[in-house]
Amino acid sequence: MRFWIERLGQLVVLLREVVLSLREIHLTPRLTVVEIEKIGVRSLPVVLLTSLFIGMVSAVQTAYQIRDYVPLDYLGVGIAKAVMIELGPVITGLVVAGRSGAGIAAELGSMRVTEQIDALAVMGINPVRYLVLPRLLAGLISLPMLTILAEFTAIVASAFVAEAILRLPLTLFVQGIRLFFNPLDLMGGLLKSLVFGGVIALMGSFHGYYTEGGAAGVGRATTEAVVSSSVLILAMDYLLGTLIYG
Amino acid sequence: MIRLVNLWKRFGRKEVLRGVSLTIEDGETLAILGKSGTGKTVTLKHILGLLYPDRGEVYVDGLRVDRAGRKELYALRRRFGYVFQGAALFDSMTVYENVALPLVEQKRYRDEEIRARVRQALEMVDLAGTEALYPSELSGGMRKRVGIARAIVHAPEFLLYDEPTAGLDPVTADRINDLMLNLKENLDVTGVMVTHDLRSALRVADRLVLLDEGEVVVDTPVDRILEVTHPAFRQFLEASGIMHGR
Ligand SMILES: Nc1ncnc2c1ncn2[C@@H]1O[C@H](COP(=O)(O)OP(=O)(O)OP(=O)(O)O)[C@@H](O)[C@H]1O
Numbered sequence: 001m002r003f004w005i006e007r008l009g010q011l012v013v014l015l016r017e018v019v020l021s022l023r024e025i026h027l028t029p030r031l032t033v034v035e036i037e038k039i040g041v042r043s044l045p046v047v048l049l050t051s052l053f054i055g056m057v058s059a060v061q062t063a064y065q066i067r068d069y070v071p072l073d074y075l076g077v078g079i080a081k082a083v084m085i086e087l088g089p090v091i092t093g094l095v096v097a098g099r100s101g102a103g104i105a106a107e108l109g110s111m112r113v114t115e116q117i118d119a120l121a122v123m124g125i126n127p128v129r130y131l132v133l134p135r136l137l138a139g140l141i142s143l144p145m146l147t148i149l150a151e152f153t154a155i156v157a158s159a160f161v162a163e164a165i166l167r168l169p170l171t172l173f174v175q176g177i178r179l180f181f182n183p184l185d186l187m188g189g190l191l192k193s194l195v196f197g198g199v200i201a202l203m204g205s206f207h208g209y210y211t212e213g214g215a216a217g218v219g220r221a222t223t224e225a226v227v228s229s230s231v232l233i234l235a236m237d238y239l240l241g242t243l244i245y246g
Numbered sequence: 247m248i249r250l251v252n253l254w255k256r257f258g259r260k261e262v263l264r265g266v267s268l269t270i271e272d273g274e275t276l277a278i279l280g281k282s283g284t285g286k287t288v289t290l291k292h293i294l295g296l297l298y299p300d301r302g303e304v305y306v307d308g309l310r311v312d313r314a315g316r317k318e319l320y321a322l323r324r325r326f327g328y329v330f331q332g333a334a335l336f337d338s339m340t341v342y343e344n345v346a347l348p349l350v351e352q353k354r355y356r357d358e359e360i361r362a363r364v365r366q367a368l369e370m371v372d373l374a375g376t377e378a379l380y381p382s383e384l385s386g387g388m389r390k391r392v393g394i395a396r397a398i399v400h401a402p403e404f405l406l407y408d409e410p411t412a413g414l415d416p417v418t419a420d421r422i423n424d425l426m427l428n429l430k431e432n433l434d435v436t437g438v439m440v441t442h443d444l445r446s447a448l449r450v451a452d453r454l455v456l457l458d459e460g461e462v463v464v465d466t467p468v469d470r471i472l473e474v475t476h477p478a479f480r481q482f483l484e485a486s487g488i489m490h491g492r
């Protein structure tokens with residue numbers, strides 16, 4: 001119990017430092033670009049690959065689920081909405097949590113145990129401004145962009161499977177999406193992904209920044225970053241889902 | 247002047263510092279000796295607010311470090327150089343970038359001046375020509391010396407050395423001793439060195455302190471060490487071959 005209260009205290013301290021370091025935000029663009037490359041650009045292949053398969057399987061399984069009570073003409077709109085509201089943001093979030101959340105925690109964790117974070121502080125450089133803020137900004141910027149690309153990929157992939165395997169003409173698939181498109185679906189999903197980006201970067205940074213106990217500690221920090229950001233993503237998904245669509 | 251007053255610090259169950267008091271006058275160099283794990287590094291980190299005491303006070307030139315605001319603290323840290331026990335080089339940066347960082351971040355220097363100072367600092371530790379290498383391409387002793395170059399590049403008023411000669415061959419160690427002596431005598435640097443190397447301490451320091459189980463048990467000018475009767479200190483002298491039996 002005491003342990004958890006201490007952890008929470010550390011998180012609050014870190015958040016406060018992040019807010020205070022916003023005053024020096026003009027110093028971060030260069031570092032942020034580097035992090036966007038690591039968190040965003042290098043996650044692109046795995047995110048696109050996952051969404052490709054998500055789109056393909058959605059087409060097959062949704063068709064099976066609705067075949068007795070909904071005409072197949074509505075397949076496109078059903079998949080598009082599921083992808084924009086739920087699948088796109090959540091799958092992208094979980095994939096990036098596993099990849100970049102772990103990466104952030106490992107990087108900051110090893111900087112902590114080799115005293116590199118102390119070395120920054122000694123030079124008069126605020127380590128939170130230098131290390132955490134750029135990663136947080138990069139997470140907030142990267143996730144919505146990755147999510148849009150993931151959603152596009154998933155929907156295109158499902159349309160192809162629908163045409164090739166289920167014999168649903170592409171025009172019908174697209175028509176359904178057009179007819180029922182609601183901007184709230186897209187925007188709500190992107191808002192979720194923004195929050196997930198923040199969660200991933202924050203959990204990675206938090207566990208890395210407060211790493212203790214050498215190489216073993218770095219390993220622990222990495223695991224904890226992935227587990228906590230995955231759980232938080234799903235919890236926030238429910239919360240935001242209720243707020244936006246409930 | 248650096249003044250530590252009755253510092254207490256615990257980590258978890260372990261009481262690491264138990265009432266440490268020390269004064270380091272301007273222009274003086276103090277050597278802190280002691281067994282592994284007695285709190286030498288922890289003591290050093292309190293001077294710059296890298297760690298905060300549970301009880302006690304830290305003063306540098308009248309500023310209460312453990313109560314200082316972030317602005318004062320960062321301004322103070324820029325007047326210090328800190329040689330970390332494990333060098334703490336940034337592994338994503340080249341040797342040049344590592345040594346230049348304290349200057350780059352202070353934004354007071356023009357590019358040519360930065361280049362000149364970095365070159366000079368690297369020459370002082372016999373590492374001219376290594377600018378383009380990454381820390382992973384250096385030996386342990388070379389890393390240590392890059393750490394020293396980085397600590398002195400901005401000509402600080404205070405230098406904190408955590409085992410500056412550990413892991414160096416005797417010839418290189420002597421070069422580093424000369425360098426520390428030179429900084430003290432010609433640039434009037436105030437220094438604190440943590441060391442196991444009594445030869446180095448006797449060469450460079452004005453005063454020796456023995457830390458044992460988180461307490462200062464001996465505090466003596468260098469020229470009076472033979473008068474000290476404390477058994478742990480005599481053991482230290484004997485083990486270092488300074489004194490033979492009784
Ligand atoms: N951040 C920390 N968290 C928990 N314990 C710590 C921390 N830093 C130091 N300690 C503990 O405090 C004690 C003193 O550590 P310190 O690093 O000051 O030793 P030292 O005298 O420098 O030893 P050495 O000569 O081996 O470097 C050790 O038992 C260490 O485990």
Ligand SMILES: [Mg+2]
Nearest residue numbers: 286287331408
């Ligand atoms: Mg130490």
